[in-house]
Amino acid sequence: KCCQGSRTGSTRYRINEAHDADIGQNGVKQYSLQNNEHFVLSVRDDADGTKNVELMLHKELDREKEHDLNLILTAADGGNPQRSGTAIIHVTVLDANDNAPVFDQAVYKASLRENSNLNTLVVTVSATDADEGVNGEVTYEFSRITARAKMVFSLDNKTGEIKVTGALDFETNSKYEIRIEAKDGYGLSSDCKVMIDIIDVNDNAPIIYIKSLMNPTTESVTPGTEVGIINVQDRDSETNGQVRCSIQQGVPFKLDVFNSPIFIRLNFAKMFQFAVFCTRFLSDFAQLHL
Numbered sequence: 158k159c160c161q162g163s164r165t166g167s168t169r170y171r172i173n174e175a176h177d178a179d180i181g182q183n184g185v186k187q188y189s190l191q192n193n194e195h196f197v198l199s200v201r202d203d204a205d206g207t208k209n210v211e212l213m214l215h216k217e218l219d220r221e222k223e224h225d226l227n228l229i230l231t232a233a234d235g236g237n238p239q240r241s242g243t244a245i246i247h248v249t250v251l252d253a254n255d256n257a258p259v260f261d262q263a264v265y266k267a268s269l270r271e272n273s274n275l276n277t278l279v280v281t282v283s284a285t286d287a288d289e290g291v292n293g294e295v296t297y298e299f300s301r302i303t304a305r306a307k308m309v310f311s312l313d314n315k316t317g318e319i320k321v322t323g324a325l326d327f328e329t330n331s332k333y334e335i336r337i338e339a340k341d342g343y344g345l346s347s348d349c350k351v352m353i354d355i356i357d358v359n360d361n362a363p364i365i366y367i368k369s370l371m372n373p374t375t376e377s378v379t380p381g382t383e384v385g386i387i388n389v390q391d392r393d394s395e396t397n398g399q400v401r402c403s404i405q406q407g408v409p410f411k412l413d414v415f416n417s418p419i420f421i422r423l424n425f426a427k428m429f430q431f432a433v434f435c436t437r438f439l440s441d442f443a444q445l446h447l
């Protein structure tokens with residue numbers, strides 16, 4: 158058995174000497190090893206006439222490429238005719254933890270609607286480790302995550318599944334970027350990025366704010382006078398956040414788009430502003446406050 162990562166040159170394995178019943182020239186004279194990439198034979202004559210035979214590592218072993226090797230060792234005598242015997246040396250390469258887990262993708266992207274249910278699977282990250290046993294056992298953990306993201310997403314440390322664990326809200330946070338680390342049993346690690354986009358759902362109704370410019374509105378007011386401003390806000394985006402305003406018929410007021418959309422308020426809330434103009438003398442509506 159030879160460990161992956163053993164140093165070449167200094168890693169040697171002693172091999173038991175071959176026996177030959179003959180003596181002298183007819184005894185064991187030479188050893189040879191079948192040509193192979195990794196091992197060479199080192200034979201030294203000892204003072205007592207025996208030979209010290211060692212298998213010496215010549216080129217590093219890589220268990221991930223080759224985990225078993227068979228080497229044919231031949232011992233030949235010096236007789237005539239020459240006789241030889243062979244032995245097979247079976248080398249098992251033991252694993253060293255020389256590979257970190259590797260993610261399938263450097264960046265994982267996912268998108269889900271803001272009204273997604275708890276436990277919804279967002280994305281599964283996956284890393285593999287070429288080593289064996291504990292050296293190749295991969296676990297996952299968040300390596301960089303905001304407090305907000307931690308409240309709404311969970312990560313299964315064995316399967317790499319990211320799931321929804323809290324209420325999402327596009328209007329509060331529409332994008333998340335998380336880093337995940339995959340570690341093997343001895344702490345070699347690598348990481349990946351997960352980008353999650355939250356998709357808007359029309360979950361906010363428009364809110365109407367009314368500001369009267371004349372309070373109270375008098376009946377002597379001239380038609381065409383601006384008597385109030387209406388602000389309408391919808392926190393949703395795009396078509397979910399567009400508003401249309403209308404005023405009931407038969408009232409002496411006209412609604413005009415004043416300058417829409419005016420500005421964007423905090424948290425993406427858009428504010429649309431409309432002006433209300435007096436269209437005729439108020440008479441019966443004198444008490445009406447916008």
Ligand SMILES: [Ca+2]
Nearest residue numbers: 252253255288
């Ligand atoms: Ca290995």
Ligand SMILES: [Ca+2]
Nearest residue numbers: 256288292341
């Ligand atoms: Ca490993």
Ligand SMILES: [Ca+2]
Nearest residue numbers: 361391393397
């Ligand atoms: Ca809306």
Ligand SMILES: [Ca+2]
Nearest residue numbers: 357358360393
């Ligand atoms: Ca929304």
